[in-house]
Amino acid sequence: MHLEYREFLGTLGSNSNSVYMGNKIHVKVNGKDHQHEVEPRLLLVHYLRDTLRLTGTHIGCDTSGCGACTVHMDGQAVKSCTVLAVQADGASITTIEGMANGQLHPLQEGFHQMHGLQCGFCTPGMIMTAADLLSRNSNPSEGEIRHALEGNICRCTGYHNIVKSVQYAAEKINKEVAP
Amino acid sequence: MSTNYIGKSVKRVEDKRFVTGKGNYTDDIVLPGMTHGMFVRSPYAHAKIKGIDTAAAQQMPGVVAIFTGADLAEVNGVPCGWQVNFKSGDTMKEPKHPLLAHGKALHVGDPVAFVIAETREQAKDAADAVEVDYEELPAVTNPAAGVQAGAPLVHDEAPGNVAFDWELGNPKAEVDAALAAAAHVTTLEFVNQRMAPNAIEPRSYIGAYDTTSDKYTLYTSTQNPHLIRLLMCAFVLGIPEHKVRVVGPDVGGGFGSKIFHYTEEALITWCAQKISRPVKWTSTRSEAFMLDAHGRDHVTKAQMGFDANGKITALKVHTYANMGAFLSTFAPAVPTYLHGTLLQGLYTTPKINVDVTAVFTHTNAVDAYRGAGRPEATYLLERLIDLSALEMGVDPVELRLKNLIPPFDGVTQPGYQTQVALQYDSGNYQGVIEKGLAMLGYADFRKAQKEAAESGKLLGVGFSTYIEACGIAPSAVVGSLGARAGLYEVGQVRVQPTGKVSVFTGAHSHGQGHETTFAQVVADKLGIPMEDVDIVHGDSDTVAFGMGTYGSRSLAVGGSAIIKSIDKIVEKGKKIAAHKLEAAPGDMEFANGKFTVKGTDKSLSFGDIALTAYVPHVYPADLEPGLDFSSFYDPTNFTYPFGCHIAVVEVEQETGKVALKRFIAVDDVGNVINPMIVDGQIHGGVAQGIGQALFEGVEYDENGQMTNASYMDYCMPRADDLPMFETGSQVTPCPHNPLGVKGAGEAGCIGSTPAVVNAVIDALWSGGHKVRDILMPLTPERVWTAMQ
Numbered sequence: 003m004h005l006e007y008r009e010f011l012g013t014l015g016s017n018s019n020s021v022y023m024g025n026k027i028h029v030k031v032n033g034k035d036h037q038h039e040v041e042p043r044l045l046l047v048h049y050l051r052d053t054l055r056l057t058g059t060h061i062g063c064d065t066s067g068c069g070a071c072t073v074h075m076d077g078q079a080v081k082s083c084t085v086l087a088v089q090a091d092g093a094s095i096t097t098i099e100g101m102a103n104g105q106l107h108p109l110q111e112g113f114h115q116m117h118g119l120q121c122g123f124c125t126p127g128m129i130m131t132a133a134d135l136l137s138r139n140s141n142p143s144e145g146e147i148r149h150a151l152e153g154n155i156c157r158c159t160g161y162h163n164i165v166k167s168v169q170y171a172a173e174k175i176n177k178e179v180a181p
Numbered sequence: 182m183s184t185n186y187i188g189k190s191v192k193r194v195e196d197k198r199f200v201t202g203k204g205n206y207t208d209d210i211v212l213p214g215m216t217h218g219m220f221v222r223s224p225y226a227h228a229k230i231k232g233i234d235t236a237a238a239q240q241m242p243g244v245v246a247i248f249t250g251a252d253l254a255e256v257n258g259v260p261c262g263w264q265v266n267f268k269s270g271d272t273m274k275e276p277k278h279p280l281l282a283h284g285k286a287l288h289v290g291d292p293v294a295f296v297i298a299e300t301r302e303q304a305k306d307a308a309d310a311v312e313v314d315y316e317e318l319p320a321v322t323n324p325a326a327g328v329q330a331g332a333p334l335v336h337d338e339a340p341g342n343v344a345f346d347w348e349l350g351n352p353k354a355e356v357d358a359a360l361a362a363a364a365h366v367t368t369l370e371f372v373n374q375r376m377a378p379n380a381i382e383p384r385s386y387i388g389a390y391d392t393t394s395d396k397y398t399l400y401t402s403t404q405n406p407h408l409i410r411l412l413m414c415a416f417v418l419g420i421p422e423h424k425v426r427v428v429g430p431d432v433g434g435g436f437g438s439k440i441f442h443y444t445e446e447a448l449i450t451w452c453a454q455k456i457s458r459p460v461k462w463t464s465t466r467s468e469a470f471m472l473d474a475h476g477r478d479h480v481t482k483a484q485m486g487f488d489a490n491g492k493i494t495a496l497k498v499h500t501y502a503n504m505g506a507f508l509s510t511f512a513p514a515v516p517t518y519l520h521g522t523l524l525q526g527l528y529t530t531p532k533i534n535v536d537v538t539a540v541f542t543h544t545n546a547v548d549a550y551r552g553a554g555r556p557e558a559t560y561l562l563e564r565l566i567d568l569s570a571l572e573m574g575v576d577p578v579e580l581r582l583k584n585l586i587p588p589f590d591g592v593t594q595p596g597y598q599t600q601v602a603l604q605y606d607s608g609n610y611q612g613v614i615e616k617g618l619a620m621l622g623y624a625d626f627r628k629a630q631k632e633a634a635e636s637g638k639l640l641g642v643g644f645s646t647y648i649e650a651c652g653i654a655p656s657a658v659v660g661s662l663g664a665r666a667g668l669y670e671v672g673q674v675r676v677q678p679t680g681k682v683s684v685f686t687g688a689h690s691h692g693q694g695h696e697t698t699f700a701q702v703v704a705d706k707l708g709i710p711m712e713d714v715d716i717v718h719g720d721s722d723t724v725a726f727g728m729g730t731y732g733s734r735s736l737a738v739g740g741s742a743i744i745k746s747i748d749k750i751v752e753k754g755k756k757i758a759a760h761k762l763e764a765a766p767g768d769m770e771f772a773n774g775k776f777t778v779k780g781t782d783k784s785l786s787f788g789d790i791a792l793t794a795y796v797p798h799v800y801p802a803d804l805e806p807g808l809d810f811s812s813f814y815d816p817t818n819f820t821y822p823f824g825c826h827i828a829v830v831e832v833e834q835e836t837g838k839v840a841l842k843r844f845i846a847v848d849d850v851g852n853v854i855n856p857m858i859v860d861g862q863i864h865g866g867v868a869q870g871i872g873q874a875l876f877e878g879v880e881y882d883e884n885g886q887m888t889n890a891s892y893m894d895y896c897m898p899r900a901d902d903l904p905m906f907e908t909g910s911q912v913t914p915c916p917h918n919p920l921g922v923k924g925a926g927e928a929g930c931i932g933s934t935p936a937v938v939n940a941v942i943d944a945l946w947s948g949g950h951k952v953r954d955i956l957m958p959l960t961p962e963r964v965w966t967a968m969q
């Protein structure tokens with residue numbers, strides 16, 4: 003198993019004499035099953051980015067203050083920098099890469115239509131947080147949207163068009179479910 | 182020419198990859214055999230490094246190499262790109278900025294050792310095991326304190342910690358005399374606080390070296406890959422430029438902070454060669470707070486004099502500008518040529534003198550941050566004029582209008598020559614103010630404010646007008662002002678044989694949407710669909726050269742370079758078409774994607790001509806095959822966007838909390854290619870400017886420790902802090918570039934800060950609290966204290 007771990011990191015050199023206490027985790031990510039031996043201190047965000055190479059989930063801070071790393075764990079938005087990979091054992095994770103399903107998710111479309119992104123770095127986290135909001139409240143007010151996104155920092159947009167993007171998506175989702 | 186795209190809110194081409202998580206930022210890149218670096222950084226603002234013991238760290242698992250300042254003694258430091266001389270004519274003080282501190286640490290976070298290991302975690306563990314023996318020394322962080330006798334010295338070679346002093350405008354004696362004769366003088370001493378730029382993507386670099394070709398590659402989260410290559414190769418590492426490829430892939434915001442050549446970029450490139458393996462380093466947010474070049478940090482005294490009719494007669498300014506411990510790439514230009522030269526503002530002030538003392542302190546470097554100098558100038562002017570209105574008991578809008586420069590188009594009427602070197606290109610300053618007032622409903626607001634005050638509610642409105650010098654810049658002008666580089670831009674347009682077009686631009690997009698805006702321009706000019714145009718940027722191996730993106734210059738300078746190349750393509754296309762149609766080139770015209778013999782229906786499409794250029798069977802004898810042109814565009818002047826921003830606030834009496842009720846921004850950025858993108862730029866800038874007014878500010882304690890280096894302590898504007906913004910626009914085309922554009926990247930950040938502060942002061946006065954000024958950011962505590 004150690005060999006496998008080394009292969010996944012692709013990095014351990016010959017002068018390494020460390021022995022990791024392997025912790026095996028099983029996770030479902032974007033519908034696909036994965037099993038890996040991980041270091042206990044490995045954060046979920048690093049597991050997603052480094053081990054699975056799903057780099058759409060970003061890291062913007064080291065104090066769980068920016069929300070760039072937001073993913074869904076068993077249907078709930080979590081900041082993946084505050085979760086250890088071992089804590090995700092048995093969980094089902096959705097990342098930004100898992101949001102489009104043949105076609106863009108209404109939020110992905112909304113961000114595009116309403117110019118809700120500029121540099122795009124905060125965008126995956128914003129979309130995942132907004133998706134969590136819309137799953138709980140399909141018709142949020144402007145204030146509710148702003149409140150829900152308060153843990154996600156965007157330096158580019160001033161949030162104006164992000165709010166509009168979420169409103170666009172809510173409208174679209176409501177139209178789709180309406181008979 | 183028909184325009185299918187220019188002026189339309191075309192949705193962005195680049196969005197798809199970002200909304201699906203397929204962006205390619207530097208930290209997303211993994212190279213085979215890549216190692217990871219971690220810095221050991223000084224915990225002290227000023228300390229002697231008495232010894233570094235790496236023995237234990239060397240033995241740690243996965244460690245590949247550890248470097249300290251001693252290993253780099255022969256390597257140059259990172260250079261400063263702008264030279265400002267002392268008033269005496271002496272060259273500014275420019276102490277070496279080494280890649281790793283050697284002997285002394287001069288600010289918290291100064292890198293002392295660099296540890297490279299197989300994994301990030303191993304590098305971190307080993308960095309923790311490096312033992313450094315420091316002797317802590319006293320530090321100074323405030324620039325006004327830094328120049329006092331006996332202040333701790335940052336560099337022995339800069340006595341009094343002065344990097345340079347500088348003066349511009351009318352002679353001080355004349356300005357003093359005008360102030361002495363003034364009917365009213367308003368004096369304000371204030372601090373324009375230090376800001377952390379906070380691009381959400383932390384800086385990230387990967388250095389790689391190929392032993393067989395002797396070629397280096399640096400992936401860097403930068404706003405200007407070619408500039409980094411030039412500075413790093415020619416000035417730091419002394420390696421030949423053609424052996425170095427610098428790539429700025431997707432970059433997650435810059436706001437100025439990713440313009441500069443950072444020590445880490447050069448160090449990582451150097452290390453990659455030393456260990457013959459790729460090395461990656463990605464900044465943590467804590468490092469970003471401490472080390473991404475900060476903005477602002479001016480300690481200023483300013484005086485504005487008026488005659489009995491309320492006409493401004495003089496302006497006198499002295500600023501201590503904090504440089505931090507080292508001169509960052511553009512740092513000397515910011516408080517001088519980007520600040521002092523803007524002190525005319527929109528007003529006819531006949532006498533202006535500005536005096537700047539640039540000071541070294543034991544803090545992180547200060548350099549351009551969105552707006553760079555222009556927000557400081559605007560804040561100064563707009564706070565002064567507003568306070569003057571309050572003190573003189575006149576309406577703040579009327580006072581502004583009374584002193585406004587009248588409209589001029591820069592074509593039939595000359596540009597406006599300021600007292601502080603610049604000549605404005607074109608302007609209609611009344612227009613933006615009137616539009617803003619109409620959007621606000623000024624008379625109604627004043628009524629509502631009065632009623633609110635009667636019921637104990639504090640409502641306030643704040644105005645600000647601004648002008649900025651953008652589209653930097655004419656190389657000869659900036660050269661004479663101390664720039665050590667030209668500031669042209671490069672645009673190559675390569676028409677493929679099938680008529681599809683690849684455009685290579687030296688501008689760099691890190692959120693601005695160049696892949697869309699530039700494609701709109703090219704598609705319209707060539708009369709082809711946007712889908713047929715691909716914009717390539719950010720790679721020194723594919724793009725000939727470039728000066729990058731900052732100072733709202735991409736479209737005004739980079740776009741103009743592309744237009745020059747398009748003109749060459751059209752001219753050559755006419756020759757090819759004329760030959761095929763047996764007409765004279767002078768009889769050809771090009772419109773809507775067709776080359777036509779004037780006055781006939783004989784024509785060939787752009788695609789036909791492209792193919793002929795590459796399959797030149799029927800072809801002019803004296804013409805080379807191919808359809809591919811590159812151009813350098815060097816502007817003849819800066820561009821001068823301007824606008825009027827209005828904030829409406831309510832201040833809670835009991836707590837001092839400021840609620841921003843409305844924000845109106847009327848901006849004139851010249852012609853607009855994509856209104857949606859321009860609005861987005863304004864929104865983002867406005868949010869940053871509001872952030873400075875109400876929330877943000879870097880704080881150092883007396884030991885030089887940054888006390889708010891995280892998102893828990895540094896208050897960023899968040900979604901629930903801001904209202905929807907109301908934007909209005911006016912168009913006064915730039916008379917001196919082919920697109921008539923002026924630039925929109927910084928406007929929001931320049932106009933908004935004083936508007937918000939003025940609104941808070943106005944609210945306080947409406948309730949009888951005659952507060953002159955409050956230190957930014959206007960936290961509830963500061964506002965409440967001011968009311969007592």
Ligand code: FES
Nearest residue numbers: 062066068069083
């Ligand atoms: S990286 Fe997780 S909250 Fe910032």
Ligand code: FES
Nearest residue numbers: 120124156157158
């Ligand atoms: S789009 Fe750049 S941080 Fe949000």
